[in-house]
Amino acid sequence: MKYFVVLEQREGVIKEASRDVWNAVQHFIQAAEDGEFYGAVIGAVDKDHVSDTCGGKGCVYIAEGAELLGYNPAAYVRTITELVAKTGAENVFIANTAMGKDLSPRIAVHLDAALVSDCVVEVGRNGLLKASTTMYSGAVAAEAQVLSNRAIYCMSPRARRPAKPSGNNVDVQEAVDFGIVGADPSGWNPVLKDIVYHAGKKDVAEAEIVVAGGRGVGSGEDFAMLESLAEVLGGAVGASRSAVDEGWRPHSDQIGQTGKSVAPKLYIACGVSGAVQHLAGINGAGTVVAINRDKDAPIFKAADYGIVGDIAEVVPQLERAVREFSEQH
């Protein structure tokens, strides 16, 4: 079997979600004890960074070019599908980020492959890959085994992150040496503008601790309370769709079915009711804490710990307690 991981980078740094996919897939190979392993980073990235990031074995191609500087779906799809076809990989993996969600169906169409989205993959008892996913916004758990010759797996993040594989037998090569150019012959470049929110701040999808706010926060200004708690915890702030629709937070902070899937070790939901569409984005979270003044709010059913109270009182108390704890330890 041949395995291929698409590694997403931002400003020359491979995203944590992609590292997790790489590490997870390296572990499948150890379990399956055979297989050829490939990866691709699209855009300008340092070779040493790729070597340092990707442990285990295999070959990672770097594809650079003027059309590949920003996220250009047409050029990205062309480059990735050419690489996959040339390596002959049957199993393609990509992280379930905004870019992964956009790219994976396009790649599947171009390669005439099956697509399993928002899934966790492992090797089944019969030695074949088994993908677990949810349907209807998390209401139904499903298992998929792909029967077609080629499959694309868009892999969700998980709170328990796969360890970096031991050893470093990864060869890093320029894709151009492999005969891949990546240019879109039409020259069409659909990237009109890059919008960067909260530059330098932790991405909610990659944070180990997330403090999420919903409509119950009350206003954009009141999110400062959540920012402050997130800062002492070393985490990031997320939001429900209602908070985003109100204009209190940017869409890049939205968690859920039409936002990001997150997998922090600790998720603190403040004034979030717990609609299925929101819960669909926190399937991979470790410990869930909910703060809500309505004791019957559905979020409590998804929570490991619940605090019934007003966030304006509870959040500052929580922050004080964290500060005191950090000072004493």
Ligand SMILES: Cc1cc2nc3c(=O)[nH]c(=O)nc-3n(C[C@H](O)[C@H](O)[C@H](O)COP(=O)(O)OP(=O)(O)OC[C@H]3O[C@@H](n4cnc5c(N)ncnc54)[C@H](O)[C@@H]3O)c2cc1C
């Ligand atoms: C197709 C589709 C896709 C969707 N995608 C998403 C998605 O990706 N993400 C998402 O989040 N939603 C999504 N939604 C919307 C979703 O259905 C809910 O409407 C939304 O999640 C509700 O947001 P909320 O919990 O912040 O607000 P509300 O439902 O209004 O809940 C606010 C909560 O705050 C509590 N509260 C109020 N004041 C306080 C206070 N002072 N202290 C403590 N608690 C307080 C209330 O008791 C209540 O439980 C989607 C909906 C559809 C139809």
